[in-house]
Amino acid sequence: MEALRLILRYAHLIGFALLLGGTIAQFVAGKLRINPAMLWGSIIQVLTGLALAAPLRGGGDAEPSPVKLAVKLVIAILIFVMVFVPWRRKRENVNRGHFIGIITLTLVNAAVATFWH
Incomplete structure (x- = not known):
């Protein structure tokens, strides 16, 4: 069970890297579009996060x-x-504030995981 948890955590980190890396790459390039790395990163984050949380219902410190x-x-x-939503609507460009929101929420989610004990 521990090996599965570690694999899920590893996949969760890969999702984080795809999401944040894809977003920052687009932001720095000045082409504010939703790319496949961002989409897959967000999907991986939600799915692996749910999987990591599910078996934790047994109790413990x-x-x-x-x-x-x-x-x-x-x-x-x-x-x-x-x-x-912007990816599904095939938007060519996304608002700069929208991109900053994605970056900020991604970093806040990592901060919650790291600092909330």
Whole structure:
């Protein structure tokens, strides 16, 4: 079970890298478009986050609080929606504030995971 948890955590980090890396690459290039790395990163983040949280219902000291998990889920869903809607509508350009919002929420989600104990 521990190996599965580590694999899921690794995939979760890959999703984070795809999402943040894809977003920052587009932002720095000045072409504010939703790219496939951002889309797949957001999907991977939501799915692996749910999978990582699901088996934690057995109790124990290391189990994160349900409030923390709920906050992370809400943020992850917001990010997914912010990425999916413009991608689905095939928008050529996305507002600069929209991109900054994706970057900010991605970093906030990582901060919640790291600093909320």
